[in-house]
Structure formats: structure tokens, C-alpha cells
Amino acid sequence: MGKLYKRGSTYYADYVDRQGRRRQVSTRTADRKVALARLRDLELSTTDSGPHETEALSDALDYFTEVTCAAKPEGTRSSYGQKARHLGRLLGHHPLDSIKREHVERYVAARLGEGAHRHTIHKELVVLRGALRAAQARDRYHGSLDVVPRFEADYEPRRTYLTPEQFVRMTEELVARPPANATPETIAKVEERRAQRVLHCMLIAFASPRVGELAAMTWEHVDLRRNLLIVPRGKTVSRIVAIAAALRPWLEVFGERAGWTGPVVQPWGSMRRDLTLACARAGVPRVTANDLRRTFASWLVQQGESLFVVATLLGHSSTRMVEKVYGRLDEATLAAAISRLPGGGPDCNAGVTRDVRTGGTRGAGGNAIARAAIENSVENPVDSAVLVVPRDGVEPPTRGFSVRCSTS
Secondary structure, eight states: OOEEEEETTEEEEEEEOTTSOEEEEEOOOSOHHHHHHHHHHHHHOTTOSSOOOOOBHHHHHHHIIIIITTTSOHHHHHHHHHHHHHHHHHHTTSBGGGOOHHHHHHHHHHHHHTTOOHHHHHHHHHHHHHHHHHHHHTTSOOSOGGGSOOOOOOOOOOOOOOOHHHHHHHHTTSSOOOOTTOOHHHHHHHHHHHHHHHHHHHHHHHHOOOHHHHHTOBGGGEETTTTEEEEOOSSSOOEEEEOOTTTHHHHHHHHHHHTTOSBSSOOOTTHHHHHHHHHHHHTSOOOOHHHHHHHHHHHHHHTTOOHHHHHHHHTOSSSHHIIIIIOOOOHHHHHHHHHTSTTOSTTOOTTOOTTSOOSSOOOOOHHHHHHHHHHTSOOOHHHHHHHHOOTTTTSOOOSTTOOOOTTO
16 A cells, blocks of 8 residues: 655655556645545556556466467477466466566575476576566566576586497396296296387487387388388477388388387386486496486487587487587587697697607508597497397397297
């Protein structure tokens, strides 16, 4: 509620506007009744006959997640809904037009006190800004989006990916080995479970679908005649990916078994946990399903594929995420780049002081080092996987889905 005060003989109005800012303006009158009427006009806005219609922030968040974002992928809406619940818990009771920057800053401090990651808080503020923007479009919020402060996420993207050799070792450990006294029936179940999980990992590492996209993939999306795999629309657009040579035999075997109908893979609810255990048993870096997508991108980038092509295969609209998150270079690729600097040939004497005799011999030329590094580096994922994968690794089982195990 605003109030009046005097300066000399003139009344001044002290009130809070719709942006939550305190205002002090002259009513240009010495008549108290007139000044009170003008104060009321200022509070209601001189162009409106009454107060703006507004709503609680909790209602605005519900509208944003359920209506504004209705056309977004299920994963995105689920993530927004999770962030909105934290906002509603701490700020939901506030009417939209009463929200001030101080409220949001206190929210950030409270979430930090709860131990929330800065990147999580950054995403929550993105949802808050989106809800306020949507409320503006519906004439429910009449303030400024500046009430949401800029908040640095300090986001450090994951860098983990596997080399082809590490990938093979990981797939060999996707299921714990059966005990030595296991029955043939138990061994068969273990081998079947491992084969299903290897297919999961092969599809992600050689075709790059996200987990949700892979779950929606059916055998109708697999065209062996044209050697194409259609990745259904998930978080982004659907896309067509050529079937890698290492992946094709797996699709042939599992497709024939399924009669080319139904889902390509079976549900794998404990995928994160099982991948963690498999990596520990194999002695390789711990990976998630998204790290296998990074593996796919890194193999291509390391072979010199253009970032635009890699981004397209990943389902990204630009190369930014490939540059920042997905495309990782190995030491051999970086060494090869250095060898291309001027003077990197075998006859280069750059940096040698001719007037000083030395007892040593000249080191190997840059190009020779680069050739050796390239020959021992990660090969092309399509060609090399066929070469480096042992028969007991990720080769598709063809005799009743049997693979050699520790008890054989």
C-alpha cells in the first residue's frame, strides 16, 4: 500500500510499481483528497481501469511445463517439470507481479545451501525465465524478465570416451561371469543377457541414438537392403545413419530372430549401474550411455571427419556441441597436427646451432613420428572394429546366441 508525504505544500506519492520498484513522484497538488486519488491511479496504472490479472508462480510453472512445452520431447518436459518442482517449493506462493529480484537471489542462495549443483540451479533459472515469458504472453505477468539474474553455471562437460580396444573389453564384461559350477541353463541365460546388452552398446557407439531414441526404434527403422538405419525423433529431429560394417551382422542376427517386427532392443532399466560395473571389471574408464555417443563422435573426429557431418549424425542443429562436448581428440591426432607445422620433414634442421658440435645424434623427423603415431592410433570405427574385435568379443553370436565364457 502506497503512502503520501509532503515536501513543502505539495504531496508526493510513495508506492511500489508493477516491476517491484519503489517510486516517489509528485502528485502536483496540495489537496490531500486529490493526492490520494492520484496515488490510487498510480498504483493501478493510469492507463488501466483496474489492476492487471495475475496468478501465482506455481500456476505459471504448471502452464509452462504442461502447455507451453507440450510439443517438446518427453525427456525435455520431464526435466523441466523436475526443475519447476523446486521453484514451486520455494517460490510458488508468490503472485507473479510481486516477484522481485531479491526473491530469486534468495532462492539461489537457498538451493546452494541445499547442496544443489550450480549447473542444476542454472537450469532452474532457465525454467523460471521461460515461465515468466510465457506468463507475459498471456498477460499474467507485467514485470521485467530482469528479475531473474544471470547465474554462471560453471559447467564442465564430461570428456570420457572409449578407444575401440577399451570398448571391446567393456562389452566382454557387461554381465558378470557365471560361477564355475553353473548349469548350462544358467550359462545360456547369462550369454543371452550379455548379447542383448552388447547390441544396446553397439547401436549407440556405431549409430549414436540417444537412450530414448533407441527405446523407440523398431525393426521397421532398419533397412538392410539400403544399409540404412532410421533414428526416430527423440530430443531432436529424426535422422538417417548408414549401418556401420561392425554393426550390420548384429542387426542381421537379431532381426532374423525377432522376425523383423517389434522393438530392436529390450528394456535395460539398470543400464547406468551395469555399465559402471562392466567398466570396473574391464579396467576401463567409467562410461554412461551418453559417453558412448561421445565415443561415436570422437572416433569420427579423430579420423578427420568434418564437425558438420558429426553434428548431423548426432542429431544436432549446429557444430557447437561437437566442439564443446562430444568431439574428443586423442594424443596421436594432436601429434599428427604438430607434425604438419613448417619444417616438420625428416631433413629439417630447424633449431640446430651449426657452430656448436654435439656428441648426440639428430632426433627422428616429425613426419616419421606422426606416421608411427597414426598407425598406432584409434582406427576408423567402421573398419577397425572389424579388425580389433576378437571372436569372443562383440562378434554377434550365431549358434543359439552362444559366446565363449570362463567356464568353457
